[in-house]
Amino acid sequence: MGNCLDSSAKVDASRSSHNIHTGSAASKVSSKTSGRSSAPSSLTIPSYSGRSSECLPTPRSEGEILSSPNLKAFTFSELRNATRNFRPDSLLGEGGFGYVFKGWIDENTMTAAKPGSGMVVAVKKLKPEGFQGHKEWLTEVNYLGQLHHPNLVKLIGYCLEGENRLLVYEFMPKGSLENHLFRTNFNVSCTTGGPQPLPWAVRMKVAIGAARGLSFLHDAKSQVIYRDFKASNILLDADFNAKLSDFGLAKAGPTGDRTHVSTQVMGTQGYAAPEYVATGRLTAKSDVYSFGVVLLELLSGRRAVDKSKVGVEQVLVDWAKPYLSDKRKLFRIMDTKLGGQYPQKSAVTAAHLAFQCLSNEAKLRPRMSEVLATLEQIDIPKSAARNLVSEYQNGGLSSPVQRSPLRPHHSPLHLTANAASPLKGQRLSPRVR
Numbered sequence: 234m235g236n237c238l239d240s241s242a243k244v245d246a247s248r249s250s251h252n253i254h255t256g257s258a259a260s261k262v263s264s265k266t267s268g269r270s271s272a273p274s275s276l277t278i279p280s281y282s283g284r285s286s287e288c289l290p291t292p293r294s295e296g297e298i299l300s301s302p303n304l305k306a307f308t309f310s311e312l313r314n315a316t317r318n319f320r321p322d323s324l325l326g327e328g329g330f331g332y333v334f335k336g337w338i339d340e341n342t343m344t345a346a347k348p349g350s351g352m353v354v355a356v357k358k359l360k361p362e363g364f365q366g367h368k369e370w371l372t373e374v375n376y377l378g379q380l381h382h383p384n385l386v387k388l389i390g391y392c393l394e395g396e397n398r399l400l401v402y403e404f405m406p407k408g409s410l411e412n413h414l415f416r417t418n419f420n421v422s423c424t425t426g427g428p429q430p431l432p433w434a435v436r437m438k439v440a441i442g443a444a445r446g447l448s449f450l451h452d453a454k455s456q457v458i459y460r461d462f463k464a465s466n467i468l469l470d471a472d473f474n475a476k477l478s479d480f481g482l483a484k485a486g487p488t489g490d491r492t493h494v495s496t497q498v499m500g501t502q503g504y505a506a507p508e509y510v511a512t513g514r515l516t517a518k519s520d521v522y523s524f525g526v527v528l529l530e531l532l533s534g535r536r537a538v539d540k541s542k543v544g545v546e547q548v549l550v551d552w553a554k555p556y557l558s559d560k561r562k563l564f565r566i567m568d569t570k571l572g573g574q575y576p577q578k579s580a581v582t583a584a585h586l587a588f589q590c591l592s593n594e595a596k597l598r599p600r601m602s603e604v605l606a607t608l609e610q611i612d613i614p615k616s617a618a619r620n621l622v623s624e625y626q627n628g629g630l631s632s633p634v635q636r637s638p639l640r641p642h643h644s645p646l647h648l649t650a651n652a653a654s655p656l657k658g659q660r661l662s663p664r665v666r
């Protein structure tokens with residue numbers, strides 16, 4: 234979920250905290266918006282009534298948001314029971330918002346069930362000292378309580394009790410794309426083991442699913458700008474279908490004659506569009522830029538920002554962009570872990586698409602619907618994708634796609650080990666406006 238930090242701030246390892254289970258250090262800074270109160274706030278957030286692109290913006294009060302008929306209001310004790318008292322061995326992961334635990338609830342009564350029976354859920358619990366505030370928590374309840382799409386994670390309910398803020402989601406068995414791509418950890422319940430890299434076909438499948446989710450938001454009758462598109466917010470179901478999670482930073486798109494929304498800069502360093510960071514002017518094209526960064530992560534197997542690298546290699550876009558539009562040089566940035574197992578033509582098309590998404594000129598970036606159409610064209614045959622998914626799940630890897638004539642890169646630029654960075658994404662903080 235979203236937070237903010239000074240966009241001009243450098244990643245400061247001294248402020249890093251070590252993440253439980255992930256083994257990754259995340260630099261986090263408190264947000265000025267994190268003041269929480271259990272008292273109903275007067276905050277109104279544009280909301281979206283209706284289930285799909287029929288949605289209409291209606292500012293809603295906190296009471297209206299929380300009384301959504303699609304959401305169950307859980308008590309804290311119900312969720313404590315559902316997660317076996319938030320036991321450490323139920324921990325799925327940690328983010329800026331807090332900890333995420335695996336839990337079990339009875340589908341009919343929606344009360345805590347015995348572990349192993351009923352419906353598996355993921356319970357996100359706000360850290361008391363977390364910088365993710367009540368406003369973002371409520372924004373998430375507002376959007377996910379009303380937007381429904383196969384490529385958006387389903388919010389089942391929430392808990393607001395005293396200082397406690399929790400969210401209950403459908404459980405995503407394969408965890409996040411970040412886990413698979415960078416291998417910083419394995420979700421405790423993620424059954425994929427083994428050292429094999431995420432195959433090309435699975436990477437493309439994930440890109441397509443995530444593009445569908447963003448397209449849906451952008452093309453809704455009342456546009457939604459997601460604002461926090463990154464590998465850790467792309468969750469994966471058992472078949473590697475991608476679903477967007479974390480709507481705490483989502484924002485209603487411009488209406489009427491307005492071309493953009495002016496807002497405090499928030500998001501994650503390395504993923505946020507340059508013009509948004511510089512001016513606070515937010516458009517759907519900011520999400521397209523972030524999509525380009527994730528596409529680049531999928532191609533290169535490298536993190537958007539990696540402080541363990543030196544110089545230009547620390548920022549993926551700065552390092553990789555010059556190679557994206559040159560077929561002959563593309564191999565230099567392709568993920569060596571793929572072992573050349575991808576069709577060259579597909580890689581070239583995906584790289585060109587990433588290049589367009591990463592244009593410094595927002596207007597030159599394609600719309601998400603165009604991005605999706607291009608990705609669907611370069612997708613490998615469905616049967617091949619299916620085989621690869623099951624082989625990846627079962628720990629084997631033999632690719633039915635043709636071996637690429639693109640050589641795995643041996644560029645001096647990429648000689649350093651391609652190990653995952655110990656640093657997670659750095660948040661962007663409020664600009665002084």
Ligand SMILES: Nc1ncnc2c1ncn2[C@@H]1O[C@H](COP(=O)(O)OP(=O)(O)OP(=O)(O)O)[C@@H](O)[C@H]1O
Nearest residue numbers: 234326327328329330333355402404405408409465
């Ligand atoms: N619905 C879910 N099902 C299964 N695992 C989940 C679910 N939601 C989150 N997780 C796990 O919990 C981890 C932490 O998620 P969280 O959204 O709190 O943080 P994050 O996305 O890593 O960071 P940030 O706070 O910057 O968004 C995820 O990486 C994922 O592994």
Ligand SMILES: [Mg+2]
Nearest residue numbers: 234465466479
């Ligand atoms: Mg997240």
